Amino acid sequence: MSDAYTVSDLIAEFLDACGVSTAFGIVSVxxxxxLDAISRRxxxxxxxxxxxxxxxxxxxxxxxASGGLGCVFTSTGPGAANVVAGLVEARFAGTPLLHITGQxxxxxxxxxxxxxxDVPDQLGMLQASGKSAYRIRSAGEALGVLTRAATDAxxxxxGPVSVEVPTDIQRxxxxxxxxxxGFALPLPPPLPxxxxxxxxLAARVMxxxxxxxxxxxxxxxxGRAARALLGMGFGMVTSWAGRGVVPEDHPMNLGALNGQGxxxxxxxxxxxxxxxxxxxxxxxxxxxxxxxPLPRELVQIDVDPLADGRTYxxxxxxxxxxxxxxxALVARLDGRFxxxxxxxxxxxxxxRDTRAAFKASLGPYGGFAEQLxxxxxxxxxxxxDITINNSTWGNKLFALDDTRANIYPVxxxxxxxxxxxxxxxxxxxxxxxxxxxxxxxxxxxxxxxxTAVQERLxxxxxxxxxxxxxxxxxxxxxxxxxxxxxxxxxxxxxxxVAALAGLPFWRVSDPARFGATVAEALAVRGPTLxxxxxxxxxxHPPYFPYGPKVGAKPA
Numbered sequence: 244m245s246d247a248y249t250v251s252d253l254i255a256e257f258l259d260a261c262g263v264s265t266a267f268g269i270v271s272v273x274x275x276x277x278l279d280a281i282s283r284r285x286x287x288x289x290x291x292x293x294x295x296x297x298x299x300x301x302x303x304x305x306x307x308a309s310g311g312l313g314c315v316f317t318s319t320g321p322g323a324a325n326v327v328a329g330l331v332e333a334r335f336a337g338t339p340l341l342h343i344t345g346q347x348x349x350x351x352x353x354x355x356x357x358x359x360x361d362v363p364d365q366l367g368m369l370q371a372s373g374k375s376a377y378r379i380r381s382a383g384e385a386l387g388v389l390t391r392a393a394t395d396a397x398x399x400x401x402g403p404v405s406v407e408v409p410t411d412i413q414r415x416x417x418x419x420x421x422x423x424x425g426f427a428l429p430l431p432p433p434l435p436x437x438x439x440x441x442x443x444l445a446a447r448v449m450x451x452x453x454x455x456x457x458x459x460x461x462x463x464x465x466g467r468a469a470r471a472l473l474g475m476g477f478g479m480v481t482s483w484a485g486r487g488v489v490p491e492d493h494p495m496n497l498g499a500l501n502g503q504g505x506x507x508x509x510x511x512x513x514x515x516x517x518x519x520x521x522x523x524x525x526x527x528x529x530x531x532x533x534x535x536p537l538p539r540e541l542v543q544i545d546v547d548p549l550a551d552g553r554t555y556x557x558x559x560x561x562x563x564x565x566x567x568x569x570x571a572l573v574a575r576l577d578g579r580f581x582x583x584x585x586x587x588x589x590x591x592x593x594x595r596d597t598r599a600a601f602k603a604s605l606g607p608y609g610g611f612a613e614q615l616x617x618x619x620x621x622x623x624x625x626x627x628d629i630t631i632n633n634s635t636w637g638n639k640l641f642a643l644d645d646t647r648a649n650i651y652p653v654x655x656x657x658x659x660x661x662x663x664x665x666x667x668x669x670x671x672x673x674x675x676x677x678x679x680x681x682x683x684x685x686x687x688x689x690x691x692x693x694t695a696v697q698e699r700l701x702x703x704x705x706x707x708x709x710x711x712x713x714x715x716x717x718x719x720x721x722x723x724x725x726x727x728x729x730x731x732x733x734x735x736x737x738x739x740v741a742a743l744a745g746l747p748f749w750r751v752s753d754p755a756r757f758g759a760t761v762a763e764a765l766a767v768r769g770p771t772l773x774x775x776x777x778x779x780x781x782x783h784p785p786y787f788p789y790g791p792k793v794g795a796k797p798a
Contacts, residue, residue: 247416250385250408251280253423254343257389259286260426263314263341265305265669266290267298271318273345273360276413278316287314290669290698293690295322297662299329301694303338303403304666307650308624308673312397313340313666319347320360323369323405328656330372333403335654336484337460339396340403342369346378348411366407374402382415386422394428399461399546399564434546436563436571443559444519444542444568445575451517453478453586455538457501460484460653461522461545461565463646468569476582478515478590480508482523484653487643494591499639500601502535504787506794507600511593512538519544521565525554528655531788544568597794598640604793605635606784607754612640614758615677618765622674624667626650628660630681631714631783632707632775637679648673658687661704665691668700675765676702683712686734695770696744702771703764706737709777717785741772748772752779 254277258266265288270278281287292298295317306313313333317326323344333340346365347358355363362368369376375395379388388406396404448454456469459482466488473479473495480501481488491498502508512518518537521544527533533554543550543557544565551560561568602609611632619625625641625648627633633651643649650667652659664678685706695702711731719727741748747767751760757775764771777783784790 248419249276249280249413250379250382250415250417251276251413252284253385253417253420254389254408255280255284255287256423257386257426258314259284260423261393261428262311263287264309264311264671266314266316267292267301267305267666268316269295269298269318269322271322271345273319273322273347273410274316274343274413276410277343277345277408288669290694292662292694294688295325296328297665297688297691297694299326299342300332300659300662301666301669302340303329303333303336304626304650304663305670306338306340306666307336307663308647308667308670310647311339312393313338315340315342317342317344318360319345320362320365322360323365324362327368327372328659330369330403330405332652332654332656332659334373337401338403339401341393341396342373342403342405344369344405344407345413346407346409349380349409350411352409369405369407372403372405374404376405376407378407379409379412382412382417385412385417386420390428394430397428397430433564433567434562436544436561436568440559440561441568441571441575444561444572447517447540447542447559448572448576449580451540452583453515454517454519454582455479455515457481457518457520457523457525458485458488458565459521459523460646462488462569463522464566465521465569468566468573471573471577472569475576475580476587478586482526483529483638483651484649485523485646486649487646490644491642494594495587497594497597498642500597501529502537503529503531504792505597505601506792507593507597509535511589512536514589516540517542520557521545521569524550527554530554600794601639602636604784604786607781608632608636608783610754611757612636615761616642618758618762619677620674622648624648624650624664624670624673624676626660626664626667626676626678628652628678628680628684629655629657630679630684630707631709631717631786632681633679634714635783635786658684660684661688662691664702664704665695665698665700668695668702669698676700677705677761678702679705679707681713682706682708682710682734682737683732686732689740692740692744692770696746700770701768703761704770704772705761705775706772707775707777708737709783710734713777713783717789720785721789737772737774746770746772748774750774750776752776754780
C-alpha cells in the first residue's frame with residue numbers, strides 16, 4: 244500500500260487541526276478517498292446517516308451544541324442536492340458548517356458529458372444554498388481553498404460553506420504542507436465598536452428610565468454583560484434563537500415571550516423609552532411580519548452592516564461584536580446608571596402575568612413545560628422540530644440556561660428536529676438530549692432513528708402525535724374557511740416502530756403523567772421513544788395568528 248500523501252490525507256488532517264471531532268454523511272463512489280483517509284487517520288468520528296439531508300442537519304445540530312465547526316460529507320450530484328435543505332437551515336441559523344462534496348473527475352466537470360452523478364452547475368447550486376462555495380482545482384491549492392472555506396464559515400455572520408473536490412484531485416499526491424504544523428485558521432478578531440458610537444449609546448442609556456434589551460443568537464456570548472445590565476434594571480427579551488443568553492428564570496428576562504400574539508407585551512413596549520437590539524435580525528416570523536410595535540427609540544448592534552434598518556428602523560446603529568459592545572457599555576455605566584424602580588416592578592409583574600396568561604391559553608398542554616423542566620437535567624440539550632407544542636410552550640415556557648442547548652429549525656422547516664438532536668447528542672459538554680417532534684415531522688425523517696440506535700445516543704425522543712398536520716389544520720381553519728384538506732397521515736403505530744428499532748417505549752394519554760413518564764425514559768441509557776397521544780389528551784388550542792392574542796380584550 245502506498246505511503247504517498249494525498250489531498251484526501253490533507254483534508255483529514257485539516258479537519259483535525261480545525262478542531263472537528265465529528266463529521267456526518269454517506270459514503271459514496273465520489274468521496275471514498277476522503278472518507279478512507281479520515282478512517283485511516285482515526286482522529287475524526289464519522290457518523291453514517293441514512294440520507295444526506297439528515298446528515299446536514301446533524302452537522303448543524305452538532306455545531307450549535309458544541310460551539311465549533313460542523314462538517315458534512317456528501318457525494319456528487321443527487322447527494323449534494325439532498326444536503327441543500329441542511330445548508331439552507333444552517334444559513335438561517337448562522338451555523339458555521341463545512342460541507343465537503345465530491346465532484347466528477349476534472350476532465351469531465353461542467354461539460355455535460357453524463358458521467359455518474361453529473362449535474363449542471365453543482366457549484367452554482369451550492370453557492371445559492373449557503374454562504375459561499377469553492378472548488379479545489381489542483382492539489383497545490385487544496386489547503387488554501389479549505390482554509391478560505393472554513394474561515395468563511397466561522398467569520399460572522401457565520402454560515403455554511405461548500406467545497407467541491409473532484410475525484411482525481413482527492414487521489415492526487417503532494418508534499419505534506421509544513422504549514423499544517425501548529426495550524427490555526429486565520430480568523431479575524433471580534434470587531435470592536437467605534438468609540439464615538441459607544442459614547443452616543445451610553446448617553447442615550449443615561450437618559451433612559453425604562454430600558455430593555457432584545458438579544459438574538461448573534462449575542463450568544465453576551466451573558467456576563469447582559470446580566471450586569473439586568474442588574475441595573477434593564478428588562479430583557481430574546482429572539483427564539485437567542486434563548487438562554489441569560490437563564491430564563493431570571494426575574495428581568497421574559498425570554499422568547501417577545502411580543503407576537505401577546506397583547507400585554509405589545510402594550511408594555513409603548514412604555515419603554517429605549518430598546519437595545521443586539522445580534523438579532525428581528526425576523527418577521529416572530530414579529531408578526533414586523534407588526535409588533537417596538538419602542539421608537541431603538542438602537543441596533545450587529546457585525547453585519549446589512550442589518551442596519553433591514554427590518555425595523557433604528558435611531559442608532561453600532562457595527563461591532565455584540566459581546567464587546569455590551570461589555571464596553573457596562574464599563575461606561577457601572578455605578579452611574581439604574582432604571583427607575585417602578586419599571587423593575589412593572590417588568591416583573593409583566594413577566595409573571597404574561598407567563599400565567601400564556602400557560603392558561605394552552606388548554607390541557609398548559610402544564611407540560613413545568614412538568615418537563617422539573618425532570619430534565621439543566622445541562623440537557625432541548626432540540627425540537629416545528630410542531631404546535633414547540634411553537635407554544637416549547638419555545639416560550641420551557642426555561643433554558645444556555646444558548647447551546649437551544650436547538651430547533653430557525654427556518655421553520657418540518658422534519659429537521661430529530662436530525663438536529665442527533666447531531667447535538669454527539670457534541671461534548673452536555674448531558675442528555677431531549678428531542679420533541681410532531682408525528683408529521685418524525686415520519687418525514689424516521690429512517691434517521693436508526694442512526695441514533697447505531698450510535699447508541701443518550702436521547703429521549705418525544706413524538707407529539709395528533710395523527711396529521713395539526714398546525715396546518717389551524718391555518719386552514721383561519722384562511723380556508725375551515726376546509727381541512729391533505730392534513731391527515733396514514734402511519735405505523737409508534738409502539739411498533741419503537742419495537743422494530745429496539746427502543747424502550749412509553750405512551751402518555753394523561754396530561755398529568757407527562758413529566759413522570761419522561762422521567763422514566765430519562766432513567767434508561769441509550770435512545771428511548773415517548774409518544775404523547777394528543778387524540779386522547781385533546782386538541783391543542785390554536786395560537787396567534789391562527790387564534791386570539793393572549794390577553795386581548797374580546798371584540
